Amino acid sequence: MSEQTNSKPEFIWINIIFFGLSFIAAIILVPWYGFEYGYHFSSWAWGIGLWLFSSTSISMGYHRLWSHKAYEAHPVLKVILAFGGCLALQNSALHWSSDHRKHHKDVDHDVLDPYSASRGFWHSHIGWLLKREDNGRYDQDYKNSPDLQRDPIVMFQHKYYWLLSVGVNVAIPLLLGLAYGLFWEMLLVAGVWRLVWSHHLTFFINSLAHIWGTRPYTEENSARDNIVLAVLTGGEGYHNYHHKFQYDYRNGVRWWHFDPSKWWIKALSWIGITKNLKAVSVEKIEKAKAETLLLKAKEKTAHLANAEEIMQKLHDEYEQLVSKLSEVYAAQKQWLEAKKNKLLESYEQLNLRQEYEQLKKNFELQKASWLQLAKQYA
Ligand SMILES: [Zn+2]
Ligand SMILES: [Zn+2]
Known part of the structure; x- marks a missing residue:
């Protein structure tokens, strides 16, 4: 400007x-x-x-x-x-x-x-x-x-x-x-x-x-x-x-x-x-970081002959990451609410917790794979 x-x-x-x-x-x-x-x-x-x-x-x-x-x-x-x-x-x-x-x-x-x-x-x-x-x-x-x-x-x-x-x-x-x-x-x-x-x-x-x-x-x-x-x-x-x-x-x-x-x-x-402390959710923060990395990679690879192919790969990984991210935080929210309200039977709480932990593991794996790919180009 x-x-x-x-x-x-x-x-x-x-x-x-x-x-x-x-x-x-x-x-x-x-x-x-x-x-x-x-x-x-x-x-x-x-x-x-x-x-x-x-x-x-x-x-x-x-x-x-x-x-x-x-x-x-x-x-x-x-x-x-x-x-x-x-x-x-x-x-x-x-x-x-x-x-x-x-x-x-x-x-x-x-x-x-x-x-x-x-x-x-x-x-x-x-x-x-x-x-x-x-x-x-x-x-x-x-x-x-x-x-x-x-x-x-x-x-x-x-x-x-x-x-x-x-x-x-x-x-x-x-x-x-x-x-x-x-x-x-x-x-x-x-x-x-x-x-x-x-x-x-x-x-x-x-x-x-x-x-x-x-x-x-x-x-x-x-x-x-x-x-x-x-x-x-x-x-x-x-x-x-x-x-x-x-x-x-x-x-x-x-x-x-x-x-x-x-x-x-x-x-x-x-x-x-x-x-009333205001704090942004981990989900939004993770997404901002991934988005920034995606844009950086996009910029750096734009001049390459196979730019389109690379972008496709990056986009696929990114989208998987974002969908796993929202899954894991939705599951976490459900589990925490169940814990707080104590409305559910304890085995249901346990299930929700296990589900959340499994999704979190999936997300961490996806994040590692995403970072490996994106950092090659960004
Ligand atoms: Zn400033
Ligand atoms: Zn300021």
């Missing part, structure tokens, strides 16, 4: 100065102080702790709760997340979510996606925050977020955002500095370093997570899965999965995927703080 903007961008000087100075301070003053005077453990403990708190607030709150409504949260948790969002200094939850919804709706579109990766690393990382391309498309009427405009916690945070945000970013390092008698250390580590580090890690999700990584679930957009980014951003790096299934409260969908936000949301649901 190469639609270009006509109007001249207007620079946002306050952002240029703020991001520029804080970045320079983080890469020069922070190491210089360390070499010159050394740091105390408590400064880094607070710096890292505050970074984790604010980035979790962005991931769990701004992103999964408010932008995507992937679960519901108790007001106490919402207040905590809104507070963490002030510390993160990434604008209000309403503003952030409105931008993010635009990003998902028109991902990679040069004009409609506010941080489109199709315009390159620099623009998607930070360039979009430094200039206003003012031809009405970035109008901040929040029309795409009427639900958030009805949320009193979101609206309170939005109304007082800059006061709260600047306030906590100054007050917290200051109070820590006074409490520990480490004024400059706390200012540099819990203030400057923490803020710059968390800013750029979040920005990497808009830039690097659309450039670097794999695309197992969809190739319709540039979003990618990347384990390095997942570790650095509390689970946000499984961005290809996320763009395919944005309403899932998980970004790392397998149990072993590093996704602390998912673990928090799940764990808090056991004590009723979070509820």
Whole structure:
């Protein structure tokens, strides 16, 4: 998509100065102080702790709760997340979510996606925050977020955002500095370093997570899965999965995927703080993966003389896979329902379970055969 903007961008000087100075301070003053005077453990403990708190607030709150409504949260948790969002200094939850919804709706579109990766690393990382391309498309009427405009916690945070945000970013390092008698250390580590580090890690999700990584679930957009980014951003790096299934409260969908936000949301649901967690079924996920592989193989074999023959083979295997997939999940559903309702005789439950397990084995065999064939070509 190469639609270009006509109007001249207007620079946002306050952002240029703020991001520029804080970045320079983080890469020069922070190491210089360390070499010159050394740091105390408590400064880094607070710096890292505050970074984790604010980035979790962005991931769990701004992103999964408010932008995507992937679960519901108790007001106490919402207040905590809104507070963490002030510390993160990434604008209000309403503003952030409105931008993010635009990003998902028109991902990679040069004009409609506010941080489109199709315009390159620099623009998607930070360039979009430094200039206003003012031809009405970035109008901040929040029309795409009427639900958030009805949320009193979101609206309170939005109304007082800059006061709260600047306030906590100054007050917290200051109070820590006074409490520990480490004024400059706390200012540099819990203030400057923490803020710059968390800013750029979040920005990497808009830039690097659309450039670097794999695309197992969809190739319709540039979003990618990347384990390095997942570790650095509390689970946000499984961005290809996320763009395919944005309403899932998980970004790392397998149990072993590093996704602390998912673990928090799940764990808090056991004590009723979070509820109505939305999760896509295994069936849909498996199907998306198979479909992506099929399309990849199709593209790669299109130029071969026997392309048609290969495609036929791939299609046959794929169709068998999909039909076995729906069989196995229908059987699983039946068995689980029988177990839950306890309406059936136990031998019937047992039969349903055995049937499910047999179908699952068939599916696994078909999946192995499908992968063997598809990966030859994809
Ligand atoms: Zn994205
Ligand atoms: Zn998202």
